[in-house]
Amino acid sequence: MMVMVRAVKGTKDILPEEMPRWQLIESTARNIFATFGFEEIRTPLFEETELFHRGIGEATDVVSKEMYTFPDRSGNSLTLRPEMTASVVRATIEHRLELYRNPLRLFYIGPMFRYERPQKGRYRQFHQIGAEVIGSDHPAIEAEAIEMLLLLLERLQVRGSELVINSIGCPSCRPDFLNLLRNAVSEKLERFCADCRDRSSRNVLRVLDCKQETCQEPIESLPAISDHLCEGCRSHFLQFRSWLEKRRVPYQVRSRLVRGLDYYEKTTFEISNGLLGAQNALAGGGRYDGLSALLGGKPSKGFGFAMGMERLVLALPEEAVKESSSTPELCLVPLGEKALEVAAGVASKIRQAGKGCYLEYEARSLKAALRSADRIRARWALILGDNELQTGQWVLKDLTAQTQRLITETELLEACASGAGKTQILF
RNA sequence: GUGAGCGUAGCUCAGCUGGAUAGAGCACUGGAUUGUGGCUCCAGUGGUCGGGGGUUCGAAUCCCCUCGCUCACCCCA
Numbered sequence: 001m002m003v004m005v006r007a008v009k010g011t012k013d014i015l016p017e018e019m020p021r022w023q024l025i026e027s028t029a030r031n032i033f034a035t036f037g038f039e040e041i042r043t044p045l046f047e048e049t050e051l052f053h054r055g056i057g058e059a060t061d062v063v064s065k066e067m068y069t070f071p072d073r074s075g076n077s078l079t080l081r082p083e084m085t086a087s088v089v090r091a092t093i094e095h096r097l098e099l100y101r102n103p104l105r106l107f108y109i110g111p112m113f114r115y116e117r118p119q120k121g122r123y124r125q126f127h128q129i130g131a132e133v134i135g136s137d138h139p140a141i142e143a144e145a146i147e148m149l150l151l152l153l154e155r156l157q158v159r160g161s162e163l164v165i166n167s168i169g170c171p172s173c174r175p176d177f178l179n180l181l182r183n184a185v186s187e188k189l190e191r192f193c194a195d196c197r198d199r200s201s202r203n204v205l206r207v208l209d210c211k212q213e214t215c216q217e218p219i220e221s222l223p224a225i226s227d228h229l230c231e232g233c234r235s236h237f238l239q240f241r242s243w244l245e246k247r248r249v250p251y252q253v254r255s256r257l258v259r260g261l262d263y264y265e266k267t268t269f270e271i272s273n274g275l276l277g278a279q280n281a282l283a284g285g286g287r288y289d290g291l292s293a294l295l296g297g298k299p300s301k302g303f304g305f306a307m308g309m310e311r312l313v314l315a316l317p318e319e320a321v322k323e324s325s326s327t328p329e330l331c332l333v334p335l336g337e338k339a340l341e342v343a344a345g346v347a348s349k350i351r352q353a354g355k356g357c358y359l360e361y362e363a364r365s366l367k368a369a370l371r372s373a374d375r376i377r378a379r380w381a382l383i384l385g386d387n388e389l390q391t392g393q394w395v396l397k398d399l400t401a402q403t404q405r406l407i408t409e410t411e412l413l414e415a416c417a418s419g420a421g422k423t424q425i426l427f
Numbered sequence: 428g429u430g431a432g433c434g435u436a437g438c439u440c441a442g443c444u445g446g447a448u449a450g451a452g453c454a455c456u457g458g459a460u461u462g463u464g465g466c467u468c469c470a471g472u473g474g475u476c477g478g479g480g481g482u483u484c485g486a487a488u489c490c491c492c493u494c495g496c497u498c499a500c501c502c503c504a
Binding site: 006009060061062065083112116117122126128129195206260261277278279282283284305307308311312333335364365366372373375383387395397402404 | 502503
């Protein structure tokens with residue numbers, strides 16, 4: 001037997017049944033982002049591998065072991081984007097978008113790719129909605145972006161989200177802190193788990209984020225970054241917090257919050273939600289003032305976030321998705337080949353008038369056709385058999401009211417012409 | 428990369444410590460109703476029990492390998 005080809009590991013089909021949830025999320029996001037002055041941008045799904053190496057950082061997990069990297073036919077190394085901030089910043093540099101609006105407010109919706117073991121809420125092809133503000137380092141804009149994100153969640157009736165924030169310092173204070181931290185960890189190395197011992201040399205900050213029971217106590221005694229911020233970072237963070245408070249956004253400071261991408265500095269944040277399982281981060285983001293310069297552009301400060309759409313779908317309550325069927329309400333039921341020809345012509349005219357209808361092709365019997373019309377939830381069935389062909393009087397059956405009446409082609413097309421702008425036919 | 432759990436009809440699942448032609452509900456098709464749906468009743472289609480090997484008189488059931496899915500670690504959205 002032929003082996004069935006299936007969707008590759010970590011990818012999945014989003015079937016028509018679940019499409020309303022996705023469409024709701026996308027349209028709500030577009031509407032809300034527009035009210036904040038954000039404009040949509042789409043960048044290619046793949047980029048020069050170099051972009052992510054430079055932007056995200058060689059040492060990160062994403063770059064070192066999670067990228068879909070491949071040579072194209074000319075030998076260039078390309079990579080399916082694992083996130084989109086680097087691409088957006090690349091595009092702003094390439095097209096000088098900072099000349100066009102300052103700050104630049106952009107958002108995006110699209111698929112990302114990371115080679116990881118799939119689990120609940122985590123896929124190899126996953127989708128993000130994200131937003132970036134480029135060209136300003138005002139702390140108020142961070143609070144505004146977070147407010148926008150929370151408003152989206154509220155509008156989608158997603159409950160139980162928590163905002164945690166932190167400042168991870170900047171190039172002028174972080175290196176000193178990292179040394180301090182590294183030394184503190186190595187002093188009591190034996191008290192940390194094997195993973196943390198490994199992390200202490202690879203990426204010390206991560207030690208702060210370890211969830212191992214046994215590591216909690218030694219972590220407590222480690223220096224906190226909040227005590228070692230430079231004056232600029234400290235004041236920026238305080239202002240950011242006060243802007244959140246002015247906007248009445250509840251938050252928690254977690255000095256152990258660490259992000260996985262090297263370009264972040266100063267403000268970082270995460271929104272988690274208990275409905276998601278182990279991968280409980282619904283959205284995350286932060287400031288990336290050095291990224292533009294790193295990618296060869298003019299120094300340009302930025303702040304942004306990304307939200308996982310699959311995770312948002314998991315957290316989306318059923319009542320938020322309203323039944324909104326856009327499928328046709330009229331089903332044409334021809335009985336026999338000759339009737340099919342006539343019906344096909346009528347269907348064309350209906351659609352040219354901007355209305356919709358189903359055309360039943362394989363009506364084995366009237367009974368089967370009506371059953372099928374019922375199943376696709378059509379409101380009316382137009383029956384076209386030998387009798388109707390003869391008389392020119394077709395049978396229009398109201399499947400809900402269980403009534404039927406005769407109608408001519410002319411009357412039908414007149415009904416189609418009425419109700420301008422609506423795709424459903426009004427009888 | 429590591430660990431655990433699970434693979435029986437399109438879907439959700441029964442199938443007791445190994446026993447004869449592998450079952451149910453839903454879905455699908457047809458009939459009761461020669462051109463009238465949803466409800467009801469009746470009947471039917473559909474499975475190399477994920478794949479391979481082994482133990483046995485006999486394997487969906489036990490053992491080994493393999494593939495797949497799920498969840499968790501790691502990491503993140």
